[in-house]
Amino acid sequence: MGKAQLRAEIRARRAIGHVPGADFVPRVLARIPARSRVCCYVGLPGEPPTGDVVEALLARGDAVFLPVAEPDRQMNWVNAAGSEPWAAWGLPGQPACSADRVGLPSIEVVVVPALAVTLNGQRLGQGGGYYDRFLPQQPQARTLALVWSDEIVDEVFAQPHDVHIDEWVAADG
DSSP: OOHHHHHHHHHHHHHHOOOOOTTHHHHHHTTSOTTOEEEEOOOOTTSOOOHHHHHHHHHTTOEEEEEEEEGGGEEEEEETTSSSOGGGTTSTTOOOOOSOOBOOOOOSEEEEEOSEEETTSOEEOOSSOHHHHHGGGOTTOEEEEEEOGGGEESOOOOOTTOOOOSEEEETTO
């Protein structure tokens, strides 16, 4: 099985739905030192949700930056503490983010989306390469992927350009 088939299988399972465990947010926060500078993806339908994670990070005083996909597969960042209703970004029928882009400080933790992870830190992303291009720009940052427990697999068919992650949290346990 290759990457495309694995992605298709995982996307099909995600369409059925998962429910995060009651302790999901505390387990994520336990892996991010308080008062950190954090980049965190905005969870789309089917992905482990990040809304409550972002709110909890902001509430404890972390600086949180959210990605905005730009043309030519580039990412820019916005400050989550702004007034934009960021929780609706990327949802069907919602307008694109209009918040001001910001330059990133030195980031300590990057919470990355993943379709699958392996126990040794290989990550299968959505296939756009956004994070594989971004993460080398923040080599000091620890990476934390959020997945569902059935997305922890033996192999993700990694290629040399695929960036490994430091750790992961299964949203449902």
